[in-house]
Amino acid sequence: MSDQTVNVPGFLANGVSAGIKDNGKKDLALIYSIVPARAVGVFTTNRFKAAPVILDMERIQRGLAQAIVINSGNANASTGDRGYDDAVAMSRAIADGLDISEDLVLVASTGVIGEKLPVKKIVRRAGDLIGGLSADGIPVAEESIMTTDKFPKIAWRKCVIGGKEVTVCGIAKGAGMIEPKMATMLSFIMTDASIDYHCLGRVFRKAVDASFHAITVDGCMSTNDTVIMLANGVAGNGTLTGRSPGAAVFRDTVTHVMTELAREIVRDGEGATKIIHIIVEEVRSRKDGRKIAYAIANSNLVKTAFYGGDPNWGRIIAAVGSSGVAVEPCFVSLFMDGIPLFKDGTGVRGGKERLAHVMKKDSIEVLVKLGMGKKSYHLFASDLTHEYVTINAHYHT
Amino acid sequence: MSDQTVNVPGFLANGVSAGIKDNGKKDLALIYSIVPARAVGVFTTNRFKAAPVILDMERIQRGLAQAIVINSGNANASTGDRGYDDAVAMSRAIADGLDISEDLVLVASTGVIGEKLPVKKIVRRAGDLIGGLSADGIPVAEESIMTTDKFPKIAWRKCVIGGKEVTVCGIAKGAGMIEPKMATMLSFIMTDASIDYHCLGRVFRKAVDASFHAITVDGCMSTNDTVIMLANGVAGNGTLTGRSPGAAVFRDTVTHVMTELAREIVRDGEGATKIIHIIVEEVRSRKDGRKIAYAIANSNLVKTAFYGGDPNWGRIIAAVGSSGVAVEPCFVSLFMDGIPLFKDGTGVRGGKERLAHVMKKDSIEVLVKLGMGKKSYHLFASDLTHEYVTINAHYHT
Numbered sequence: 001m002s003d004q005t006v007n008v009p010g011f012l013a014n015g016v017s018a019g020i021k022d023n024g025k026k027d028l029a030l031i032y033s034i035v036p037a038r039a040v041g042v043f044t045t046n047r048f049k050a051a052p053v054i055l056d057m058e059r060i061q062r063g064l065a066q067a068i069v070i071n072s073g074n075a076n077a078s079t080g081d082r083g084y085d086d087a088v089a090m091s092r093a094i095a096d097g098l099d100i101s102e103d104l105v106l107v108a109s110t111g112v113i114g115e116k117l118p119v120k121k122i123v124r125r126a127g128d129l130i131g132g133l134s135a136d137g138i139p140v141a142e143e144s145i146m147t148t149d150k151f152p153k154i155a156w157r158k159c160v161i162g163g164k165e166v167t168v169c170g171i172a173k174g175a176g177m178i179e180p181k182m183a184t185m186l187s188f189i190m191t192d193a194s195i196d197y198h199c200l201g202r203v204f205r206k207a208v209d210a211s212f213h214a215i216t217v218d219g220c221m222s223t224n225d226t227v228i229m230l231a232n233g234v235a236g237n238g239t240l241t242g243r244s245p246g247a248a249v250f251r252d253t254v255t256h257v258m259t260e261l262a263r264e265i266v267r268d269g270e271g272a273t274k275i276i277h278i279i280v281e282e283v284r285s286r287k288d289g290r291k292i293a294y295a296i297a298n299s300n301l302v303k304t305a306f307y308g309g310d311p312n313w314g315r316i317i318a319a320v321g322s323s324g325v326a327v328e329p330c331f332v333s334l335f336m337d338g339i340p341l342f343k344d345g346t347g348v349r350g351g352k353e354r355l356a357h358v359m360k361k362d363s364i365e366v367l368v369k370l371g372m373g374k375k376s377y378h379l380f381a382s383d384l385t386h387e388y389v390t391i392n393a394h395y396h397t
Numbered sequence: 398m399s400d401q402t403v404n405v406p407g408f409l410a411n412g413v414s415a416g417i418k419d420n421g422k423k424d425l426a427l428i429y430s431i432v433p434a435r436a437v438g439v440f441t442t443n444r445f446k447a448a449p450v451i452l453d454m455e456r457i458q459r460g461l462a463q464a465i466v467i468n469s470g471n472a473n474a475s476t477g478d479r480g481y482d483d484a485v486a487m488s489r490a491i492a493d494g495l496d497i498s499e500d501l502v503l504v505a506s507t508g509v510i511g512e513k514l515p516v517k518k519i520v521r522r523a524g525d526l527i528g529g530l531s532a533d534g535i536p537v538a539e540e541s542i543m544t545t546d547k548f549p550k551i552a553w554r555k556c557v558i559g560g561k562e563v564t565v566c567g568i569a570k571g572a573g574m575i576e577p578k579m580a581t582m583l584s585f586i587m588t589d590a591s592i593d594y595h596c597l598g599r600v601f602r603k604a605v606d607a608s609f610h611a612i613t614v615d616g617c618m619s620t621n622d623t624v625i626m627l628a629n630g631v632a633g634n635g636t637l638t639g640r641s642p643g644a645a646v647f648r649d650t651v652t653h654v655m656t657e658l659a660r661e662i663v664r665d666g667e668g669a670t671k672i673i674h675i676i677v678e679e680v681r682s683r684k685d686g687r688k689i690a691y692a693i694a695n696s697n698l699v700k701t702a703f704y705g706g707d708p709n710w711g712r713i714i715a716a717v718g719s720s721g722v723a724v725e726p727c728f729v730s731l732f733m734d735g736i737p738l739f740k741d742g743t744g745v746r747g748g749k750e751r752l753a754h755v756m757k758k759d760s761i762e763v764l765v766k767l768g769m770g771k772k773s774y775h776l777f778a779s780d781l782t783h784e785y786v787t788i789n790a791h792y793h794t
Contacts, residue, residue, distance in 0.1 A: 048718035048726050078714050078726075080743025113711025114744040223715050300697070300781070301789055308790025314510025317475050318620050321445035329445050329475075346477030347511040384697070389783050392698055393705025 006138050006156050008167045009192040010034045010234030013137035015144030018125040020073035020111070020118055028122060029144035030094065030129050031068045031188055036104055037232035038197050039065035040204045044225035050077035051087040051117075052107040053224060059103055063197045065230060066104040068188055069094045069122075069129075070145050072173070076109040076117040077223040086119040093126040108186050108226050110147055110173060138190075142171040145186055148391060149173050150268050155260035159253040161246035164237040166193045168253050172261040174217075174268075187212065187227045187261055193250060194233035195240040202242065203251045204229050211258035214379040216297045217269035229254075266380045271387030274306050275363045279378040282369045288325045289377025292368065295323035296381075303384035306364065311355035313341045320368060331371030337364060403535050403553050405564045406589040407431045407631030410534035412541025415522040417470035417508070417515055425519060426541035427491065427526050428465045428585055433501055434629035435594055436462035437601045441622035447474035448484040448514075449504040450621060456500055460594050462627060463501040465585055466491045466519075466526075467542050469570070473506040473514040474620040483516040490523035505583050505623050507544055507570060535587075539568040542583055545788060546570050547665050552657035556650040558643035561634040563590045565650050569658040571665075584609065584624045584658055590647060591630035592637040599639065600648045601626050608655035611776040613694045614666035626651075663777045668784030671703050672760045676775040679766045685722045686774025689765065692720035693778075700781035703761065708752035710738045717765060728768030734761060 011033055018028040041060045043053045059065070069090055076083045091105040098105075109117065142152045156169035172187035195203070208227055233239070240247050266275055278296050280289040296302055299319040305312045316334060320327060334342040337358045341351040358364060408430055415425040438457045440450045456462070466487055473480045488502040495502075506514065539549045553566035569584035592600070605624055630636070637644050663672055675693050677686040693699055696716040702709045710731060717724060717731075731739040734755045738748040755761060 046715060046718040047722075047724050048714050075711070078711055078739060078742075078744050080741065082743065112709070113715060114739070114749075223711075223718060300785070304786050304789035307786065310791055312509070314472070314475055314620075317445050318443060318510060321443040321620060325444075327444050342475060342511070344477065345475075346479065347475050352511075384786060386783050386786050388697070389701050389704065389781060389786060392701035394707055 005136070006154060006169060007135045008169045008190045010232045011190045011192070012133035012135055013141035014129055014132040014134060015137070015140040016125055016129050016132065018071070018121045020071055020121060026140070026144035027071055027073045028125055028129055029070045029141040030133065031141060031190065032098065032133055033066050033230055033232040035232055035234070036064045036066045037230035038063060038195065038200050039106070039228065039230050040201050041226065041228040042205070042208055044223060046223045048078060048223050050075050050109060050224040051079055051083035052076055052109045053226060054084060055087045055091070056106045056108070056226065056228070059106060060228070062103065064104060065106050066100050067094055067098060068106045068108065068228060070108040070186065071122060072110050072145050072147050074109060074111040074115055074117050075113045075224050078114040079116060083117060086117040089119050090122050093123040094130070097126050097130040106228060108224070110145065110186055110224055113223060138169065138171060145171070145173040147173065148270055153261050153264040153268070155257045155264070157253050157257050159249050161193065161240065161250055162237040164235050166235045166237060166250065167191060168193070168257045170257045170261050172265060174265045186224070189227070189229040189254070189257065191229070191231045192233070192235040193231050193240060194235060194237050195231050195250070199240050199242050199247060200229070200231055203247070203254055206251060207255040207258045210255055211262040215262045215266050215381070216294060216379065217266060217272065217382050263380055266382050269382030270391045271385040271389070272382035273362065273385055274383045276306055276381045276383065277363070277365045277378065278381060279365065279367045279376065280370065281367065281376040282371050282373060283375050283377070284373035286375050286377050289375055291325050292320055292323045292370070293377050293379050295319045296366065296368070297379060300384055306359070306383040307385045309359040311352045311359050313351065313355065316366065317342055327370055327372065333369045335367040337361070402533070403551060403566060404532045405566045405587045407629045408587045408589070409530040409532055410538035411526055411529040411531060412534070412537040413522055413526050413529065415468070415518045417468055417518060423537065423541035424468055424470045425522055425526055426467045426538040427530065428538060428587065428627070429495065429530055430463050430627055430629040432629055432631070433461045433463045434627035435460060435592065435597050436503070436625065436627050437598050438623065438625040439602070439605055441620060443620045445475060445620050447472055447506060447621040448476055448480035449473055449506045450623060451481060452484045452488070453503045453505070453623065453625070456503060457625070459500065461501060462503050463497050464491055464495060465503045465505065465625060467505040467583065468519060469507050469542050469544050471506060471508040471512055471514050472510045472621050475511040476513060480514060483514040486516050487519050490520040491527070494523050494527040503625060505621070507542065507583055507621055510620060535566065535568060542568070542570040544570065545667055550658050550661040550665070552654045552661070554650050554654050556646050558590065558637065558647060559634040561632050563632045563634060563647065564588060565590070565654045567654045567658050569662060571662045583621070586624070586626040586651070586654065588626070588628045589630070589632040590628050590637060591632060591634050592628050592647070596637050596639050596644060597626070597628055600644070600651055603648060604652040604655045607652055608659040612659045612663050613691060613776065613778050614663060614669065660777055663779050666779030667788045668782040668786070669779035670759065670782055671780045673703055673778045673780065674760070674762045674775065675778060676762065676764045676773065677767065678764065678773040679768050679770060680772050680774070681770035683772050683774050686772055688722050689717055689720045689767070690774050690776050692716045693763065693765070694776060697781055703756070703780040704782045706756040708749045708756050710748065710752065713763065714739055724767055724769065730766045730768070732764040734758070
């Protein structure tokens with residue numbers, strides 16, 4: 001649902017080129033709410049957190065933010081105290097230009113790790129970035145946060161809460177270094193809903209779990225992953241709380257927007273030619289289901305078989321067996337797009353032949369039933385291709 | 398140290414083509430000891446163990462074996478009760494031909510998962526396989542167990558124990574589906590040493606830990622991984638026990654042979670162009686060191702950077718930070734081939750420039766110091782290349 005007229009009441013955005021990327025493409029974005037918004041976020045669990053992540057984790061504790069400034073082309077990670085000072089300087093330039101408190105400005109960076117942020121270039125462009133803020137600026141902001149992304153990722157949806165129209169819109173970037181154990185690359189969700197802080201936090205965490213936490217491209221965890229959501233209340237609905245009848249509708253709307261963005265990230269996975277929807281059923285816990293789903297999704301042998309259209313389902317079975325979950329082979333069954341392949345501890349006769357045409361599709365469902373319990377888990381993954389290797393063998397140079 | 402005259406007193410070997418592989422290459426091997434040998438083994442920890450693995454795990458408990466029959470081209474995995482019966486039938490044909498007890502025959506298979514073993518072809522060739530047994534047959538046995546291997550892997554060494562010359566010789570196959578948590582693909586170690594069962598077991602386990610357990614190609618665990626060692630006592634040395642002065646020499650000799658084979662497996666890693674030696678120092682435990690070393694070694698972004706010769710050391714730092722070990726960035730330092738790259742929480746100025754020429758080498762050392770303790774861990778890994786994707790996108794078809 002990308003759309004040229006996408007906007008969220010009370011939010012302005014913009015993007016410019018600050019010369020951080022060598023190729024002259026846009027690399028500096030700003031999201032601004034006309035009033036301070038309730039703010040929640042999740043960040044990478046990597047021990048080497050980038051400077052802007054450390055800064056945001058401090059500032060977001062207040063639960064309020066009014067602007068997010070984002071650069072692409074440099075991650076400002078592994079840059080030490082100087083990197084932190086640069087992130088602060090970046091936020092100060094924006095705060096000064098907008099005439100708001102520095103504490104209300106969040107910062108995000110994405111790009112190469114371990115190089116000093118060219119913060120002067122950013123400060124120099126802050127005026128133009130702010131001057132060009134517009135209600136229609138979300139697409140140009142999105143364009144400015146892309147790195148190896150092949151297409152922009154914008155999702156939005158409207159719902160009615162307490163008789164008022166409410167908009168939820170998110171943008172995201174990410175194609176490589178996408179992995180399970182944290183947020184994901186960068187995503188920023190804007191809404192004009194009026195909602196109390198605790199309800200917003202709950203809705204946000206549930207939606208992140210169901211979307212950005214359930215995807216993988218290459219199993220690699222970034223130092224910069226960030227998802228931030230701002231709710232500015234401009235819609236004028238009665239403030240949502242956990243007990244409001246509209247809370248469920250709002251949660252569904254947010255989950256829908258985030259899931260769409262998360263799927264777009266997988267679809268744009270570096271070099272990806274296929275989306276694989278992995279569903280694990282009949283497990284004792286969601287945690288077990290998650291382990292098994294990721295063991296399949298992150299197996300290079302499984303990923304290359306999908307790329308090659310090779311009906312080699314034995315690699316999926318081998319991955320399930322190496323997941324660390326004590327599965328019982330005789331209770332396990334495996335289906336792909338509904339075709340039974342493994343059952344009662346052995347392969348189903350004729351399965352490989354029937355599977356051959358399914359493997360040519362660009363979207364494939366893998367269903368594993370463990371026969372151990374009643375819980376389930378699912379995620380979206382991409383394949384591993386020559387182009388992934390090409391992109392990542394020479395990303396830096 | 399491969400050598401045309403490699404042989405181990407008291408051991409005969411052979412290999413033939415049984416038509417299991419489509420291309421007519423040799424695919425059936427036999428190792429035979431003229432007397433029952435003490436036998437120890439380690440096997441995959443995958444929950445979907447192949448039929449021959451299940452059979453061997455039962456039989457090896459006796460601590461004695463006299464023959465190992467191995468086929469390539471079919472893994473006899475995910476084949477249920479029928480696969481087990483086929484493994485038994487395979488051992489029976491060999492036992493009958495050699496006129497020894499069936500319990501003294503071990504079985505191994507490697508190849509595609511989930512297809513019925515063509516056991517009749519194997520039984521039909523048992524006579525020729527046995528008839529051609531020879532003291533010089535180790536290289537042809539090795540040739541017969543190869544699948545995607547580009548070169549044979551044979552290592553041997555002699556030592557003197559109690560005045561007697563003792564030989565240790567191993568063969569191995571493996572290039573893909575190579576991963577940490579178990580043995581490795583297939584390897585068979587022969588020695589004419591006389592050694593008691595407990596001492597053999599201890600030497601074996603320590604040597605496996607230092608060699609096959611410390612390599613990775615693609616992080617994928619096979620259903621068939623097997624390492625078996627036979628000691629037939631033909632050398633006539635006084636039987637080694639844990640207290641013998643010769644035990645340390647023997648352990649060093651076995652470790653040397655296994656380490657050579659393990660490195661050869663990495664060097665022959667599917668599509669590999671480089672060997673990366675990853676050393677993790679100053680950790681609290683070997684377990685922590687292992688987690689960090691494998692987080693680096695199995696990161697597709699790290700592996701592709703090595704392939705491309707890209708001095709993008711930030712990916713190594715990101716991998717260390719995602720390992721699950723609570724490292725403190727400010728105490729971590731990173732060196733490659735002695736060049737300091739990361740220290741005191743930030744990149745070392747000029748590191749990338751100095752690193753550029755190192756990245757072109759085909760053997761590179763990565764040293765990470767954590768500043769948390771006194772333990773260390775190291776392993777060998779390969780890079781991730783276009784050829785890996787090519788090989789595995791179409792292995793089956």
